[in-house]
Amino acid sequence: MYERKILPNLNCGLDLIGEVLYGKWKIRLLWFIDQGHQRPSELQRKIPDATRRVLNIQLKELEDHELITKKIYAVVPPKVEYSLTEFGKTVIPVIAALGMWGDENEERLRGVILKRLKSGNG
Amino acid sequence: MYERKILPNLNCGLDLIGEVLYGKWKIRLLWFIDQGHQRPSELQRKIPDATRRVLNIQLKELEDHELITKKIYAVVPPKVEYSLTEFGKTVIPVIAALGMWGDENEERLRGVILKRLKSGNG
DNA sequence: TCATATAGGGATAAAATTATCCCCTATTGC
C-alpha cells in the first residue's frame, strides 16, 4: 500500500471531514449505499466511470473510517453488503446539502466549469 | 499550465460542487475571505501550511469559477483584495455544514483517521 | 468445456495535484 510522506492537518472540523470524504468516489458511494444499493456490483453499475479496483479501495477507507460496515456472506458466488453505520448516517444530510447546492446552481456551475476547461488550463 | 487529459463528470449536483470546491485549500480560502481576511498576505498567514504559489493558483480557480472577485489597487506596494461574489456567498452555509459536522465529531474523526494512518496505509 | 456472475487484490502506469526553488515589479526607509 501507499504510505503517506506528508501527514495531513487535523486541526479543525474542515480538515477532519476532508480526510474522510476526500476521494473521487466516496461521496457517491455513501450516497448510493444510503439509497439502498448495498452490493459492490450494484455500486459499480451506479458508478460506471470508476473501476472496481478504485471502488474497493475507497470502500475500504470508508470502512476504516467507520462510516460503513461490510458484511460478507459465506455463500457461492460471494455476496457482500455494505451499510452505513449510525455514524455514517449522520453525514448524509451534509452530503445532501452539497448536492442540493450543486443542483440549484447546475447551469451556472456547468457554465463556469466548462468555460475554464476550454480556456486552456484545467 | 496543466491541461487535463481526462474530462471531469458533470452529471449531477455533487459532481458540479466537487469541481469547484475540490482543492486542498479552497474551502479554507472561501471561509477566511468570508471572515474578512481579503488580502493575499492575510490569507497566507491564516493558512501557513500552503505556499503562496498554491494559494494564488487556487484563488485564480475560485475566481474563474465566479465564487470570488479580485480587486487590484493601483498603488505601490501593490494591494489586492478578494471578496466573495453573491454566488460565492451562497456556498458558505454549505461549508459551514461541513465544518459543523467535523467539529461535532472531532474526537471520533481524529481517532479513526490516526488509527488508519498508523496501521500502515494512508 | 467455456463463458458468466460474484468478489477480491498485486503490480505498475498514468494523471493530477502540491510543493519547492528561484526570479520579477516598484517604492520607502535606512
Place this chain on the structure above:
DNA sequence: GCAATAGGGGATAATTTTATCCCTATATGA
C-alpha cells in the same frame, strides 16, 4: 546601495491519487 514590503509567476520536483492490467476462487447454465 540594500533590505523590506506587497504582489506575482515560470520551471520542475515530489507527492498523492486514479487507472490499467492481469491474476485468484466457485458454482451455474449453455
